[in-house]
Amino acid sequence: MNRAAEAQQAPGRDWRAALAVYRHPRVIGMLFLGFAAGLPLLLTGGTFTAWLRDLGVELASIGFLSWVGMAYSIKVLWAPIVDRMALPILTRVLGRRRAWMLLAQGTIMLGLGGIALTDPVENLWLVALWAVLTAFGAATQDIAIDAYRIEAVSQERQGAMAAAYVFGYRVALLTAGAGALHIAALGSWSLSYGAMAALMLVGVICTLIVREPEVAPRDVATAQLEERVVHYINNTADTGLWRDFKAWFIGAVICPFVDFWQRFGRIALVVIAFIAVFRISDIFMGVMANPFYLDLGFTKDEIANIAAAFGLAMTLAGAALGGLLVVRFGIMRMLIATAILAPLTNLTFSWLATLGPETYGLVFAIMADNLSGGMAISVFIAYLSSLTNSAYTATQYALFSSIMTLPGQFLAGFTGVLAEHIGWVWFFASSALIGIPTILLALALMRWANPDHMRQPGRNGEVHGSPQAESSS
Numbered sequence: 001m002n003r004a005a006e007a008q009q010a011p012g013r014d015w016r017a018a019l020a021v022y023r024h025p026r027v028i029g030m031l032f033l034g035f036a037a038g039l040p041l042l043l044t045g046g047t048f049t050a051w052l053r054d055l056g057v058e059l060a061s062i063g064f065l066s067w068v069g070m071a072y073s074i075k076v077l078w079a080p081i082v083d084r085m086a087l088p089i090l091t092r093v094l095g096r097r098r099a100w101m102l103l104a105q106g107t108i109m110l111g112l113g114g115i116a117l118t119d120p121v122e123n124l125w126l127v128a129l130w131a132v133l134t135a136f137g138a139a140t141q142d143i144a145i146d147a148y149r150i151e152a153v154s155q156e157r158q159g160a161m162a163a164a165y166v167f168g169y170r171v172a173l174l175t176a177g178a179g180a181l182h183i184a185a186l187g188s189w190s191l192s193y194g195a196m197a198a199l200m201l202v203g204v205i206c207t208l209i210v211r212e213p214e215v216a217p218r219d220v221a222t223a224q225l226e227e228r229v230v231h232y233i234n235n236t237a238d239t240g241l242w243r244d245f246k247a248w249f250i251g252a253v254i255c256p257f258v259d260f261w262q263r264f265g266r267i268a269l270v271v272i273a274f275i276a277v278f279r280i281s282d283i284f285m286g287v288m289a290n291p292f293y294l295d296l297g298f299t300k301d302e303i304a305n306i307a308a309a310f311g312l313a314m315t316l317a318g319a320a321l322g323g324l325l326v327v328r329f330g331i332m333r334m335l336i337a338t339a340i341l342a343p344l345t346n347l348t349f350s351w352l353a354t355l356g357p358e359t360y361g362l363v364f365a366i367m368a369d370n371l372s373g374g375m376a377i378s379v380f381i382a383y384l385s386s387l388t389n390s391a392y393t394a395t396q397y398a399l400f401s402s403i404m405t406l407p408g409q410f411l412a413g414f415t416g417v418l419a420e421h422i423g424w425v426w427f428f429a430s431s432a433l434i435g436i437p438t439i440l441l442a443l444a445l446m447r448w449a450n451p452d453h454m455r456q457p458g459r460n461g462e463v464h465g466s467p468q469a470e471s472s473s
Helices: 002-006 015-023 025-043 046-054 059-073 079-084 089-094 096-116 124-152 155-186 188-197 200-207 218-235 242-277 281-285 289-296 300-329 329-353 359-385 392-412 415-433 434-449
Strands: none
Touching: 015 025, 015 155, 015 300, 025 046, 025 096, 025 124, 025 155, 025 188, 025 200, 046 059, 046 155, 046 188, 059 124, 059 392, 079 124, 079 392, 089 096, 096 124, 096 188, 096 200, 124 155, 124 392, 155 188, 155 300, 155 329, 155 359, 188 200, 242 392, 242 434, 281 329, 281 392, 281 415, 289 300, 289 329, 289 415, 300 329, 300 359, 329 359, 329 415, 329 434, 359 392
16 A cells, blocks of 8 residues: 555554554654754753843844744755765764764754853853854754654654654753753753753664664655656766766755655645645744733733643643544544644634633633644644655655744734734634635545555555564664
8 A cells, every 4th residue: 555545544453552552662762852852942042042131141132143043944955965965984883864863963962062161241152153053953953853753664653753752842842941941040051051961862872772764765756756867967068076966966956846746746736735724723823822811811820830831731642642543543534633623722712712811711722722733743743754755755854844834933923913903802713714724625635645646655664664674663
């Protein structure tokens, strides 16, 4: 069975067999890799700016330094290098994915250690340099971990891998946020960043323990595509370094995009549109969530305990449930279910706006929204993973993840103006309405996503792999 058909159909496992997916060694390992991926985010973001302001750095400088986070948005630019370039010694010893993971983790540790040892009041430029190094190391680690996650297990386990990744990632955010602030309060900011650098050893150790994924051979169409590249290069007059660069660029950058369009044909634009709008509803309302709680009359303690702590628990529970349901019912069914649930649960906040600052109302709204949000994250990551070709995993997934957030982030800039003009009840109702295109596109994809409309490449553990090969860590 090819991957398109597999993505549609329910694997048909019972609940006990479905739960067993979380005992898979590589799923367990993804907890620790998710932690390593999430740890640097706030250390160059919210925690970083809190440290700078605490030391009296000017707001203008802090604002400019927020651009450090752009590394995550533009990682698609160097994803082809991570996909294709072999690292001296490391690739031979560890393999393609683990080599880049280890290099990125070492870069992050170096950057965080540099921040810990530098005084931003005296040498702000040097702190900025260390922060940029950390952010680029973190974005590169994301590329490598995403590629490893997709290639390491079969399609039906992708939901569980995504759930484990989300769990580790969220724990890391808590560690790099509240944990780093507590260490700074008890000791110093230098101690806090030094401790965070040491915690990156979690990722290093996991990278050294896990095994490199066994990637299936190129399928026929991919081989033919790259043979055309070779034929073109052999018939050009280019020589030397320019010829080598041209061959690499076409193979690493152009081929991943051509491959995607060849495989999906006429529905490629539908797939891209669906990726772009899937999270719009959540991103749109999420920006205004905390201002809404405060306007409604909830205290900061209530927001911290219910919206933050309880909300985190519900997100993690939702992510785990989403991974389980993908194994039980398949990706496409769950994709439609979460496409419906995400905007529907936004209406609980419209209800809360009419109810007022009642604790039970906030608990119910947070439970509904974060459970569905956690499920949606796991299911959507599994879906994006199913779209990639193992020959271009890192490049294609980096592209998809960039498309996933950009429209929502753009529209989120107008949410404050909209809330002021129409009020909270209709604001959250409108955030639900903008989820309707997502539902329609999901239904269209379920109808069209079959072998007659697309060609999907094989993946380890599906066509070419075996369960025995996957059971190793």
